[in-house]
Amino acid sequence: MRMPVLFIGHGSPMIALEDSPLTDKLKQVGQKIQDIDGPVRGILSISAHWYKNANYVQSAAQPEQIYDMYGFPEALYQVEYPAKGDLAITEAVQAVLGDEVTLNDRWGVDHGSWTVLVHMFPAADIPVVQLSVNSQLGPRAAYDLGRKLAPLRDRGLLIMGSGNIVHNLRQVRGDIDGGTPQTERFAGFITEAVEAGDIEALLNYESHPDAAYAVPTPDHFRPFIMALGAADGDPARAFNRENRMGALAMDSYLFTESADQAGRYDL
Incomplete structure (x- = not known):
């Protein structure tokens, strides 16, 4: 069977230190992917935090763990996720994208990746290669690029987009438990359309009437669109349907080859 595709709502970097039903679900999904779909050969991560003006892929054997966040508790900067790269994954991406992608090792594994992988695959024994989010691509072009990645799933690669369906930091408020009406409506619309x-x-x-509120900038939404393309029409199951601090939607999706396969995850 083909490897699934994931889109993970990562929210605050503090998710790395969190112990909650949300992180419990991430652990469950990571374990079930290995139990149901077999060993994961590698992870191609599409993180909102590598947002560039081109398609880049990493080739470093030992990518740096990037602490690309500021003003958080010291404990967060002590979290280590020593993921290794894998040149075979890089070359597989180059094979399907051709001259659309360029090697770039000036970045590493950023918090869009490691804050969720530390829960899903805590042993850090699966190679991780990041693919940038190209700011020059509109939704349809990003989707088409994602579709070109779909054959990698047949080689045991787990494709994971990491961002947020709703990500409006200007509207985030610590005194709100849940989501604003705009967040609820837009996240609900996306999940209904996905399923x-x-x-x-x-x-x-x-x-959508709430799109400008929910997606004021494309960086956190484009990984979802690219994951949607890599899913190549496969059915989806939503999980972690939780809204936080008014304007962060944590909705996550698992795309599998068949509805029967998705049902085995019991999300």
């Missing part, structure tokens, strides 16, 4: 397989509605998300 219905309505690709056109998802690619045209900007027409």
